[in-house]
Amino acid sequence: MDATTHTNGSYLSKTGGKGGIRSWIFSTDHKRIGLLYFASLAVFFSVGVVFGLLMRLELIAPGPTITDAQTYNSFFTVHGVIMIFLFVVPGLPAIFGNFFLPLMIGAKDVAFPRLNLLSWWLYLAGGLIALASVVMPGGAADTGWTFYIPYSVRSNTNVIPALIAAFILGFSSILTGVNFITTVHRMRAPGQTFFKMPLFVWALYSTGWIQLLATPIIGITLVMVGVERLLSVGIFDPSLGGDPVLYQHLFWIYSHPAVYIMILPAMGVISEVIPVFARRTIFGYNFIAYSSLAIAIFGSLVWAHHMFTAGMSGVAAIAFSAFTFLVAIPSAVKVFNWVATLYKGSITLEPPMLFALGFIFHFLIGGFTGLVQGALSVNLHIHDTYFIVGHFHYVMFGGMGFGFLAATHFWFPKMFGKMYNHKRAAVGFWTLVVGFNTLYFPMFVMGWLGMPRRYYDYLPEFHTYHFISTVGSWIVALALLIILVNLILGLAKGERVREKNPWGGETLEWRADTPPIHENWEEIPVVTGGPYDYKRNDENESTT
Amino acid sequence: MFEEMTYPESVNNAFLFIASIAAVIIVGVTAVMIYFVVKYHRSRNKKAVNIPKHYGLEIFWTVAPVFLAAAMFWYGYVGYADITDPPDDAMRVTVYGQMWKWTFEYENGLRKDTLYVPLNRAVALDLKSLDVNHSFYIPTFRFKMDVLPNKDNETWFKAEDVGEFDIACAEYCGLEHSYMYSKVVVMPEAAYKAWFEEETAKMNASDTTASDTTASDTTAVEKGASVE
Structure with a gap:
């Protein structure tokens, strides 16, 4: 990292009087904290990938293949806990939100820098406890990441450490949300009204409210599960007079909105990338901004669509199904506006743009397969099958994952003052598209044919699909490796970038130095226009 | 339509x-x-x-x-x-889910680990779990319903084809979740009647000799848990 200290005053060389690693882990600079998150997320993500690969390997053929049922059950639990709580939920806000939110609104830092550092420490603590629960005596939790009661009360595995980890990670997420909401309200540059903010900021702002309002519910719910296990109180456990369906409601009241915590910031990234590489103003700015809020609000009213088979009243089922279809509309509005932004643009397919377009394609599939499941009668058939596993991987990986990679390739030169190899990035992208669809598309077919999820073993009729899917997992692993190696090579010996605006973006972060200086600005910028004006397009010709 | x-x-x-x-x-x-x-x-x-x-x-x-x-x-x-609304004339079967098997109890107390049903007859299922959450799933019939320990869910189906179809557990329930399969066997009306009468007679005969599996009240449920 110190190799990149070429610009005087770059945040990368500003150690704050602390030496070595202490200049990072005790830094309250939002950019350094962003990179702390980047490094730690990368580690946890890799662990999650390994567990995913092991699961797919076990499923390559029917019957026991590489391990026993107990271990397999831990694989999918640990894979889920790590990917959800340690990667997908914090991913974009913690890394790119931390790094770029202040830059995009012309601020010197977030509103509460020390709270920001605390949230990283909580993240690290939660992550380490989660990893420790895997290797501690007692065995890794085998409940699934959903911790459904009563099984999670009866399992003899390390459920409590896993719950503690998720609880602490929840706090980390809440602190990030509070910080971003306050920062957006209080620290925008002169002239930057709400409707002159970049759309990534809008997305982070909407996400912040969900983090703040929904996460405490999962926190208290997980505490209650712990209390149930340790003190046998009888909140959820039916053998003590509790109600396991109440647990499911409380779990999903957080965990469905959490899906939007995961996807909204990725949508924000796409709204940034597309105008830059189409070299024109974004289509329907206000509609995209409002749709983020609409998703945050409607998304809080659909949780029980995870429970149509739990036996709910007809009225509740109808209401939750109807809201599920409604929440799709603001997402659709975003997609249409992104595609319309390509119209009459001047488009280049640089790596960030490739990943953004990949996001749109996979998110379309992920979104529509969600609607398939929102239909009540169809849900009774495909709920808890591989159909839903396919669906949420298209949204989480195809959506958030591609959004994450778009963000990484987009902001990489600004963050590090280095450029990666574009050709290799494109190879990585196309390999990932092929691998991703080979891995997850067969799951839709299997699910429709009746393959339940969380199965260690399966009927022979599903063998072909599982085999294809496992081969896909290897291609995905190869693609991730290509992408990772390319970025590391870029960091180590990539071409130096000194210009402030290598891509031709118009949002404020492209007016900061590359890499940005400590506290971002010599002089706080003043905002006069919208974030994607591209005024030069209008110089010679009149527009509609 | x-x-x-x-x-x-x-x-x-x-x-x-x-x-x-x-x-x-x-x-x-x-x-x-x-x-x-x-x-x-x-x-x-x-x-x-x-x-x-x-x-x-x-x-x-x-x-x-x-x-x-x-x-x-x-x-x-x-x-x-x-x-969600079984017809009134449906025959009723109580389904017990437990780690990791299904038990089906007919109205006269006959208990089987395979579900035998007559063709073209509505079958209403009362779903009860003896331990954790399960989910009763017949992929061919396109429905599943959760089987919960504290709340009896109800669902129903009408089989339109003779044959054997898989019953799976679709709610994760621990170690042998993926082996919690059974079958629903759909028989023509007459064959089903004959089967049912024969099985009922067998059950009654064994009742007189071994009186440990009696009655279909709630205590039988507890016993059902231990019937392998």
């Missing part, structure tokens, strides 16, 4: 309806995207044109999906309304 349709057909129809609309829109939007990328690539279009908004289009693509969504919702709702 669903009147003459069997339940699985109505699910298939709702699925096909939504999946077709989805396929058209996914392919359509992707095609437009690729077309724009090719047509407006910088090598062909040096200078972009700013079009900040178009209210007509925004209203169109906000309102049109509302109608599509309403239609999708309706297709899903119609089938669902059917399955």
